[in-house]
Amino acid sequence: MVSFMNRSFGFSAASITPDRSFPTADNVDLDRYMRDWYVIAHIPPKVTRTAHNSIERYRRKGDDQIDVTFTFRKDGPNGAHKTMNPTGFVVPNTGNAVWAMQFVWPIKMQFVVSYVDDDYQTTIVARERRDFVWIMAATPQISDDAYDALVERVRQIGYDMSKLRKVPQQPAESHVSLA
Template identity: 50%
Template sequence: MHPPKALLLACVLAVAGTACHAGNLPPIKPVAHVDLPRFMGRWYVIACIPTRFEKHAYNAVETYTLQTDGTIDTRFHFRDGAFDKPLKTIRSTGFVTAGSSNAVWGVQVLWPLKAQYVVAWLNDDYSQTIVARDARDYTWIMARTPTIPQADYDALIARVQTLGYSMRDIRKVPQAWLESGN
């Protein structure tokens, strides 16, 4: 099966954008260490500067599964445009960058391209995180729960801004869950 041309083009542009969008900003500093087994599992996307595919995502969830070879199976589930739209899934593979204490990955949707993934902030109990990129083109604020207190949200948005991101493109992701799931 061949990938859609739009997906291939978006991946090429994302990788190319890494070199030109960051300007004079220093690289994103990753957290000191990520305990990969503890980081695995379900993360609700609370807010993001979205990729082209998630601009209208509802109930966005990223799920990580550590594989025996050390790679990370990644599944991004969302509904495009409304809570009642069909569920969409984007699969990718994460490759931990050697020497990064598990805090920097290359994420591959299409071979051979890998997009940068930096765990830029992670709270001690692994319930909230910020994923960033040196290009400052995309970022994700994620939590283990579909909603977080407003004070936490405000603090996380402030952290994203201190990383050098423009706040004009931040989107709070609508999350509404029933007991039965998505």
């Protein structure tokens, strides 16, 4: 099998895989992880800094690829509907927790499933550079206790918590359909 990393300029699994000390989920069951995830809070890239109703949809595309549909409303709940469609490439020998996310060819960015709860209801996707992070859930709202526990995990990873933004989420029925 040809490694996906050989298809882009100079990228390797080593350049995407975080140091062993970086928190990574032990073993991500990809079939359970493939779902719609509501972004509850994030330290986002500039393009999604004012996002509302953000949803990441993951669908398997073969054994090592993930089709991603990211939708959000720009600048408010009634703002322009935006969609991004990156592809995730699962890095071998990482328990399915490390992905190379490609928004624009040939650039691949590190995405690490740092945490997923036993019931696959909440997750944290982080980066070793500690520049971006996403707290996500299977529902658009979570309890304050669940939120606080996830925020504490992000803090323990070493993020600048002053940059964390809670993403406004309306009830699920008011979101734009991804189907």
